[in-house]
Amino acid sequence: MTQDAAGTGFWAIVPAGGAGTRLWPLSRRDEPKFLHDLTGSGRSLLQQTVDRLAPLAGERVVVVTGEAHAAAVRAQLPAAVADRVLAEPSPRDSMAAIGLAAAIVERDDPDGVVGSFAADHVIADTDAFAAGVRRAVAVARDGWLVTLGVTPTYAATGFGWIERGAGLGDHDGAFAVSSFVEKPDAARAEGYLAGGRHLWNAGMFVARADVLLDLLALEHPDFAASLRALAADPATLGEVWPTLPRIALDHAVAEPAGDAGRVAVVPAAFDWEDVGDFAALASLQPERPAGPRVLGDAELVRSVDATGLVVPAAGRTVTVVGLDDVVVVDTGDALLVTTTARAQDVKRLVADLAETRPDLL
Amino acid sequence: MTQDAAGTGFWAIVPAGGAGTRLWPLSRRDEPKFLHDLTGSGRSLLQQTVDRLAPLAGERVVVVTGEAHAAAVRAQLPAAVADRVLAEPSPRDSMAAIGLAAAIVERDDPDGVVGSFAADHVIADTDAFAAGVRRAVAVARDGWLVTLGVTPTYAATGFGWIERGAGLGDHDGAFAVSSFVEKPDAARAEGYLAGGRHLWNAGMFVARADVLLDLLALEHPDFAASLRALAADPATLGEVWPTLPRIALDHAVAEPAGDAGRVAVVPAAFDWEDVGDFAALASLQPERPAGPRVLGDAELVRSVDATGLVVPAAGRTVTVVGLDDVVVVDTGDALLVTTTARAQDVKRLVADLAETRPDLL
Structure with missing residues (x-):
């Protein structure tokens, strides 16, 4: 060596x-x-x-x-x-x-x-x-x-x-x-x-x-x-x-x-993010002139008086009206709506799904 | 006659x-x-x-x-x-x-x-x-x-x-x-x-x-x-x-x-509702023991600490965590997230879509 x-x-x-x-x-x-x-x-x-x-x-x-x-x-x-x-x-x-x-x-x-x-x-x-x-x-x-x-x-x-x-x-x-x-x-x-x-x-x-x-x-x-x-x-x-x-x-x-x-x-001294939840994920996306941050195709997102994060992963149009710090994650078979403040509680939802809808995990 | x-x-x-x-x-x-x-x-x-x-x-x-x-x-x-x-x-x-x-x-x-x-x-x-x-x-x-x-x-x-x-x-x-x-x-x-x-x-x-x-x-x-x-x-x-x-x-x-x-x-003296917006639509759906009201198949809706209205019209699972009086309307090509309080402002969104995405109207 x-x-x-x-x-x-x-x-x-x-x-x-x-x-x-x-x-x-x-x-x-x-x-x-x-x-x-x-x-x-x-x-x-x-x-x-x-x-x-x-x-x-x-x-x-x-x-x-x-x-x-x-x-x-x-x-x-x-x-x-x-x-x-x-x-x-x-x-x-x-x-x-x-x-x-x-x-x-x-x-x-x-x-x-x-x-x-x-x-x-x-x-x-x-x-x-x-x-x-x-x-x-x-x-x-x-x-x-x-x-x-x-x-x-x-x-x-x-x-x-x-x-x-x-x-x-x-x-x-x-x-x-x-x-x-x-x-x-x-x-x-x-x-x-x-x-x-x-x-x-x-x-x-x-x-x-x-x-x-x-x-x-x-x-x-x-x-x-x-x-x-x-x-x-x-x-x-x-x-x-x-x-x-x-x-x-x-x-x-x-x-x-x-x-x-x-x-x-x-x-x-480097910024380091382990992307532990959707609040962290939101912080990684660039700000936009108006509306929520977007991970994915911003053309799919339309909003009025809204901030937060939208992930239009299913290719559908996602619209938000009148919600701040909202998190909307749209996938082919499941949709999540929460807030950056409650991002940690997604694990509670997942625990419920593990019981009732394990096919979605 | x-x-x-x-x-x-x-x-x-x-x-x-x-x-x-x-x-x-x-x-x-x-x-x-x-x-x-x-x-x-x-x-x-x-x-x-x-x-x-x-x-x-x-x-x-x-x-x-x-x-x-x-x-x-x-x-x-x-x-x-x-x-x-x-x-x-x-x-x-x-x-x-x-x-x-x-x-x-x-x-x-x-x-x-x-x-x-x-x-x-x-x-x-x-x-x-x-x-x-x-x-x-x-x-x-x-x-x-x-x-x-x-x-x-x-x-x-x-x-x-x-x-x-x-x-x-x-x-x-x-x-x-x-x-x-x-x-x-x-x-x-x-x-x-x-x-x-x-x-x-x-x-x-x-x-x-x-x-x-x-x-x-x-x-x-x-x-x-x-x-x-x-x-x-x-x-x-x-x-x-x-x-x-x-x-x-x-x-x-x-x-x-x-x-x-x-x-x-x-x-x-009859109750009469012209279903003018999603707040009105929410009021027409029965209350559930927990979680938002649902128009459609309630089995498709999972929530933690949430109230409001979910319309799972696309057949996908819709989940909500930590939002009160939220409105989530899931259709095949478009998704809306708003609140009952802002339900009237959906018309502002639609006015924007008329300009930019008339195909979605």
């Missing part, structure tokens, strides 16, 4: 999972949100993720997804990336998914560095993202497990935070991690924002593949051994996979390694 | 016109509101109107509609009624439409009494309606132009009122009309409601056919002569129709005849 973080030796792992329940009826069980163009760019979130990583990893991208979505995932990717898609026989949380990809990278490129980047994130400032990843890769080559910490812009309670400690002497712009913090309440989040030592945890990890698996082996030796055995003999996947622990990478590796002083954080 | 108001000698005229603009996208230019089932009864407003008149007029019903809708109208009616449908070559307001029907009745039944009842009204208490019409017919046989005055239940500003004068000596429950009042402002409407002498003008007139045409002839002799000539020689319709004045029956006959002391009013 070379020492160029954007050259050979850096591999991107892209876990493509998650139901996107709060984006129903746009996101479906058979077509989850990462397969959708949610920004009006003409590219799905998955494709945008791979596009964003191309300057860093080229075609050395390993997408891990469920068997049910593997064909749709491959169809959206360039052939070289499609050929490397890993299909999980069943969902077993992020450590198994990322760990298997890391073991395969380790097998093919023993000095390789891996970075894990979810398939359903939206990042507009790709330059700032790339700069952060390049710095993280340089730090990772020295044996650190590195996490990207996004510079916070508000007191978010919706995701975890990272407290940074002392700077790493030999790497400008990188710090030891003092602690990982679970989703805080509003008061604590305000404190983190004001204090200036906390960053958002975007769940983006970079490490040498062997370091990642060795760190896993410290706490879960059988798990790490199973992953390496699977990489050596992929034919055993169907047999071994169901025996792997269901655990998130954060708990399996990052938190214990953080306690052991093995985790660094690279702060990076 | 017999003297039985519910027997031979009474003819119902049903003008079936009006765009129903504020009920878009349910009501369309090619399928106006009277052709729709707006009460979930399985019968269109037109069919319900003819059903309601059957005990009074049997099959002696003359529906007058535009040429564009004549086929659809006939298709909804029993054969004997369908055979009598009059197709207007162009819209020329209510006097021409009702007057032509009256002239044809006069030709076939010189002593016949006609009553005019719009095709797009909803009346739940058909017994009270029938009793009012029977009384009106009895009064009309004595040469009066009789209007049904609906007992008001609130200070309506949306339609005209009728002030009653002295009782008719020889007809219990019938009064001379003192004056017709245009749509009043709220303060005057409150006064009418409190005073007890005013009734709602539902636009329902009953008169001997010859009396109606003779009253018209007092003010518009050429108009009355043209209508009678058309009845005698219907083949001239295409030629004569465009020459007829565009005037409403109220202005052409009722108001002058009222001034001349020739108009009587029969108060009748």
Whole structure:
């Protein structure tokens, strides 16, 4: 491998999972949100993720997804990336998914560095993202497990935070991690924002593949051994996979390694959106001179005294009269009307549909 | 003819016109509101109107509609009624439409009494309606132009009122009309409601056919002569129709005849709804244990913390989360989302569509 973080030796792992329940009826069980163009760019979130990583990893991208979505995932990717898609026989949380990809990278490129980047994130400032990843890769080559910490812009309670400690002497712009913090309440989040030592945890990890698996082996030796055995003999996947622990990478590796002083954080100032609900989706669409924002063909939307978001995904004309911050999502077989303020409660609707109309999920 | 108001000698005229603009996208230019089932009864407003008149007029019903809708109208009616449908070559307001029907009745039944009842009204208490019409017919046989005055239940500003004068000596429950009042402002409407002498003008007139045409002839002799000539020689319709004045029956006959002391009013206490907008349409649908009211298949509607009206006319599932008094109308090619409070403003949307998407009207 070379020492160029954007050259050979850096591999991107892209876990493509998650139901996107709060984006129903746009996101479906058979077509989850990462397969959708949610920004009006003409590219799905998955494709945008791979596009964003191309300057860093080229075609050395390993997408891990469920068997049910593997064909749709491959169809959206360039052939070289499609050929490397890993299909999980069943969902077993992020450590198994990322760990298997890391073991395969380790097998093919023993000095390789891996970075894990979810398939359903939206990042507009790709330059700032790339700069952060390049710095993280340089730090990772020295044996650190590195996490990207996004510079916070508000007191978010919706995701975890990272407290940074002392700077790493030999790497400008990188710090030891003092602690990982679970989703805080509003008061604590305000404190983190004001204090200036906390960053958002975007769940983006970079490490040498062997370091990642060795760190896993410290706490879960059988798990790490199973992953390496699977990489050596992929034919055993169907047999071994169901025996792997269901655990998130954060708990399996990052938190214990953080306690052991093995985790660094690279702060990076890029806007980052995991498109968790329709309020987030609305914020991603451009404002219009009048009327609601539109994801899709704005010619299909007509309104009088209305704001919010319209997704005319069924190709029909959608009209809104006299509603602010309304969300209208029109698909071929189902229609949702809600508000940005109630966007989180779409999951309550989906829970009801799971009982009464599972065919619509 | 017999003297039985519910027997031979009474003819119902049903003008079936009006765009129903504020009920878009349910009501369309090619399928106006009277052709729709707006009460979930399985019968269109037109069919319900003819059903309601059957005990009074049997099959002696003359529906007058535009040429564009004549086929659809006939298709909804029993054969004997369908055979009598009059197709207007162009819209020329209510006097021409009702007057032509009256002239044809006069030709076939010189002593016949006609009553005019719009095709797009909803009346739940058909017994009270029938009793009012029977009384009106009895009064009309004595040469009066009789209007049904609906007992008001609130200070309506949306339609005209009728002030009653002295009782008719020889007809219990019938009064001379003192004056017709245009749509009043709220303060005057409150006064009418409190005073007890005013009734709602539902636009329902009953008169001997010859009396109606003779009253018209007092003010518009050429108009009355043209209508009678058309009845005698219907083949001239295409030629004569465009020459007829565009005037409403109220202005052409009722108001002058009222001034001349020739108009009587029969108060009748039935609920009456002209379904002018989606707020009115919502009020016609039954309440449900939870969630919005539904016109159509309630199984297609799922909601969390929502009230209002859903019309799932496209057969798709419609879901609503966290909106009160919302109106969602789902049709095959267009969707409307508004509120009952803004229901009147649908006409603003339709005015915009007339410019930009006339194909959707």
